[in-house]
Amino acid sequence: MNMKVNIAGVEWKNPVTVASGTFGSGAEFADFVDLGRLGAVTTKGVANIPWSGNPTPRVAETYGGMMNAIGLQNPGIDLFCERDIPFLRQYDTKIIVNVCGKSTEDYCEVVERLANEDVDMLEINISCPNVKEGGIAFGQNPKAAEDITKAVKKYAKQPVIMKLSPNVTDIAEMAKAVEAGGADAVSLINTLTGMKIDIHRRTFALANRTGGVSGPAVHPIAVRMVYQVANAVKVPVIGMGGISNAEDAIEMILAGASAVSVGTANFHNPAVTMEIVQGIEDYMKKYHVEDISDLVGIVK
Secondary structure: OEOOEEEOOEEEOOOEEEOOOOOOOOHHHOOOOOHHHOOEEEOOOEOOOOEOOOOOOOEEEEOOEEEEOOOOOEOOHHHHHHHHHHHHOOOOOEEEEEEOOOOHHHHHHHHHHHOOOOOOEEEEEOOOEOHHHOOOEHHHOHHHHHHHHHHHHHHOOOOEEEEOOOOOOOHHHHHHHHHHOOOOEEEEOOOEEEEOEEOOOOEEOOOOOEEEEEOHHHHHHHHHHHHHHHOOOOOOEEEEOOOOOHHHHHHHHHHOOOEEEEOOHHHHOOOHHHHHHHHHHHHHHHOOOOEHHHHOOOOO
């Protein structure tokens, strides 16, 4: 039985990774998860310089999920290369570095810096606000998304995964735009913009007012968007959004995802990724599926 998947020329031992920002860069989960059993580890977003993130409170529970407005707090690329890459290299897993920035130059600087590092893939978070364009996210305008993809590809030595924002009118249009820009794969969905008000304090639950909604509540939306994108582009799709168990992961694969990424579920069950890897294997045995690729996108 074969659980290996090939994403843009990089072979993963199985189709399971973790969603950026929910797993640190692996070290804090190493006591709960055998990192060597994951197909890949996707790191927290890394910028060209350290970011302090948003003011607190920046996390709130919601019905069927959570909201966050962390603001991509990170130690910057220098510390990341010195500390996190050597840590992850101890394990038999692929390393996907999530890259964020506030301008095209920021992204390119990080991607260029990673060109000579021992990492396997880059995931470009285009849900970041573009400071030069008045704060609209790179991933909310097809032209901007295509342009940032083209710019990053000029510097990238590793395959580039463009992480799509769901906060758009037509997700397939965005996927086609990054594909036209040269993306090697796409991942989706990032969080949906939401708001929560504390009725007793009569103020916003998050200092940022709005935040990204994730967790089981967003899963059906994510499945729909993964299906649309998988049927609109030729590059591989990594599906994420509210995956809490193997059934959710398999649903994403049937919708067209070549691999899946587990996020919010890690917070309440640190071992969830191991359960999902095992659950996919059990499913394949139960239904006599020889190769995981035989399941990808078969529901039309």
